[in-house]
Amino acid sequence: MIQATEVKLIDLKKSFGEVEAVKGVTLTIEKGDFFTFLGPSGCGKTTILRMIAGFTRPDSGRILFDGQEVNEVPPWKRNVGMVFQNYALWPHLSVFENVAFGLKERNLPKSIIQEKTRKALAMVDLEGMERRRPSELSGGQQQRVALARTLVIEPRLLLLDEPLSNLDAKLRIQMRHELVRIQKNLKITTLYVTHDQEEALILSTRIAVMSRGKVLQIGTPKEIYENPKSQEVADFVGTSNFFLGKVIRVRGEWLDMETDEGFPLRVRKEEGMAPALGEKFILNIRPESIQLAYPHEATLEENRIEGRVKSSTYLGSSVQYEVEVEGGKKVKANVVNPRKKAIFEEGEKVILTFSSEDVVPIPLK
Amino acid sequence: MWNKKLREIDLSQSLIFLFLFALLFLFILYPLIRILYVAFTEGSRFSLTHFINFFERALFKESFFNSLTAGLMAVFFGSLISLPLAFFTIKYDFKGRTLIQTLGVLPLVLPPYVGAVALQLILGRSGMLNLLLLEWFDTSFPFMEGLKGVVLVQTLHYFPFIFLNASASLANVDPSLEEAAENMGAHGFRLFRRVTLPLMMPGYIAGALLVFIKVIDDLATPLILNYTKMLAPQAYLRVTTIGIEDKAGYVICVIMVILSFISLWAAMKFLSLSEYAMIQRGGTGIPISKKIGGMKLVLVWVFSIFVLGISLIPHLGIFLLSFAKVWSFSVLPKAYTLNHYIEIFYRTPHFVKNTLLYCLLAACFGVLLGSLIAFLLIRGRIFGKAILDAVAMMPLAIPGVVLATGYLRVFHGTPLPWIHQPLTSLWMILVIAYTARRLPYTLRSCYAAIQQIHISLEEAALNLGANRRKTFFKITFPMMTGGLIAGGLLAFITSSVELSSTIMLVPRMEYGPLSYGIYIYMQSAVGRGPGAALGVVAILLVAVGTYLVNKVFGGGSGTAFKL
Secondary structure, eight states, X not given: OOOOOOEEEEEEEEEETTEEEEEEEEEEEOTTOEEEEEOOTTSSHHHHHHHHHTSSOOSEEEEEETTEEOTTSOGGGTOEEEEOTTOOOOTTSOHHHHHHHHHHHTTXXXXXXXXXXXXXXXXXXXXXXXXXXXXXXXXXXXXXHHHHHHHTTOOSEEEEESTTTTSOHHHHHHHHHXXXXXXXXXXXXXXXXXXXXXXXXXXXXXXXXXXXXXEEEEEOHHHHHHSOSSHHHHHHSSOOEEXXXXXXXXXXXXXXXXXXXXXXXXXXXXXXXOOOTTOEEEEEEOGGGOEEEOTTTOOXXXXXXXXXXXXXXXXXXXXXXXXEETTSOEEEEEEEOOTTSOOOOTTOEEEEEOOGGGEEEEEOO | OHHHHHHTSOHHHHHHHHHHHHHHIIIIIHHHHHHHHHHHEETTEEOOHHHHHHHHSHHHHHHHHHHHHHHXXXXXXXXXXXXXXXXXXXXXXXXXXHHHHXXXXXXXXXXXXXXXXXXXXXXXXXXXXXXXXXXXHSOOOOTXXXXXXXHHHHHHHHHHHHHHHHHHHHHTSOHHHHHHHHHTTOOHHHHIIIIIHHHHHHHHXXXXXXXXXXXXXXOHHHHHTTOOOSHHHHHHHIIIIIOTTOHHHHHHHHHHHHHHHHHHHHHHHHHHHHGGGGTTOSSSOOOSOEEOOHHHHHHHHHHHHHHHHHHHHHHHHHHHHHHEEEOSSSSSOSEEOSHHHHIIIIISTHHHHHHXXXXXXXXXXXXXXXXXXXXXXXXXXXXXXXXXXXXXXXXXXXXXXXXXXXXXXXXXXXXXXXXXXXXXXXXXXXXXXXXXXXHHHHHHHHHHHHHTSOHHHHHHHHHTTOOHHHHIIIIIHHHHHHHHHHHHHHHHHHHHTOOHHHHHXXXXXXXXXXXXXXXXXXXXXXXXXXXHHHHHHHHHHHHHHHHHHHHHHOSSTTGGGOO
């Protein structure tokens, strides 16, 4: 049975020549977490994964598994399972031999190797493929072999380096469910690296958003999406509209603000916020919280901004609008389920409205 | 359906195809067919008697096994040198590894028969080492006697083929495949045996088979070392001393061709397998080589210096000999002179001149033929591409002795119209032989050069308003010249040291090229100096040529010599 492991990274640093890939990362991954490192390419997320697997030596800092430092433990003794982005299946070995490889390294008796390998292949629905070569499998099947090969050794951690990026869209969605199912069944601590925010939101119990070698924010998918702590996080996870606003009045739970463009906005005060008059915030409004209406139909009194439709893109399940507001700023708005609603044409005058609850103030640093 | 197919066929291309095929047939296929015919007939009826006779004669049987043994030994010892060198220079990152890579290819610039002479001076019965052994320990060792000497020379000359191919396939192993093995608990030698070695195997085997083919082909080394109990020298001796009517010579030729064809076929088979190591290569950004230091680094250097030191001895020997006034029964020459160079540049300048002339012509013909064939293969709308390709690549597996014997058989008794002399009495026969023998190399270069020009690159130019002529001169031609020049250079340098067909085909002494000159000079003790001087010229030619080829190819050292 797999024993879930807790991972601690303490002030982890790594440079490649002049480039600082990881600039002092400290975080804890709880037992049984599905923990995702999310960030654009080159943000250092893969480097962290490779340091945890033991392929890359950190310049400084510590890596702890269940409280024990593993910095000096070579990769072949760490017992962490890694699924590579390109799967790294050995082309000269059959599917069975690929999966049995790690068991053979552990000098298990033949009968046990046979049994465990069969079970692992069954777990990923690959019975009957034992004798095939990796090159005779589809991308999705290769992916499953890689997963089975990794899980069969009952690793204390499962490391996944952009495992779905080489699959086509449909297969990717199917494999996501598969991954979640297997991870929940095994209760194995899983570290996942991706640049796909949607994937991160769907799969993870917790996410670390990274940029340029640093962790920007750690939280549950809901926290990350709904309460981003910085503009960078809000921008990277989903799309967003940003206004720069100044506090002009505090009224109980509400703040009255004025944006740089001169729009008056009412914002709900976040817990623990003690804003001073005149303090500036970045105001983050997700496109899906914005409604569009013709000027005579708009009902909300507060948070109204006038604008002119610049473009509309019909996506089936929603319509994406770009609306130019006074001062030239373009605001993105998503109207879902447009089936029975009017579709605004380019050049039409509209009113943008949104609830005060949906404006998230981010303190300026 | 046939109508449709016929419509897709281009008439002018078909005419070029016929012309090319006729040429290749006349100078490659037909001589081979004639040899086969003679070997397999008795009074115009099919018969295996000559083969049975062959294996009943002790001398031939011994020659057959000696050639096989030499091939296997050269592969074995060559692997002992090459595999560690390849592993060190690809897998380890340390100062000087490029130097080791370059020195590891250097033996190729020394024609093996030149190396044979030099090695005799150093390791021979009264060579440098044995004189020292006698002086210090009162003993000597016959390094160069018999088959031993042949194997020694051939190993030292041909091991780079294994080194290059093994290095290339090792460098192509995706590092994540090894990391995955480490992740699964394998490391050290176990990891090498279970993952790395099997993945680099196809490339290594291809290199090994290439060495085997070269050893079977090598006529000059055994001749220079005066050891004739091998297939190539036996064929040569039968044809030159008994005459071209002697059946045994043809039988030997057929046996050599069969051995080479089997090896070549196997090599290609293995190489096509080696592509699997490259799937999904790239994008991982994982460095292949690890930094090393300490004891490991010392061991790497000790090994490299030892084997490369030995393999570079012949270079040193030939250099010394070319300046030596007297060098016999002494460790180093007793006096030095420039006379040997004066001799070869003023008294017998035709050797160098002939080589330049023949090889330049052979290179030009080769590139012309190669690019035409390559163009037809890639862009042609014709029948019979596969046959054209197969025949053009065939010389890879036709030993020089065999091709020369075939030419003698086909052209010897037939005077050409107007000239009233047979082709074999003209120096042109050498140019033809060189062109034919190097055609696979030039064809491959030209093929690569034309293939990299994706048709869409030309279509883009046409689309932007350039007409076909402008497109050719502005896009197609500039893009392919590099490859064509490289192919020509390659043909030039390999032809300039070609000896196995040269010895048999030189019509008259004054038509002889450099390689022939070396061979003739080396027959007598007084000729060794000028022979060595010619050897140095040959080395320089090949070295400069190789340098230029790599410059044009842009690849690492020795890109040109990979199969």
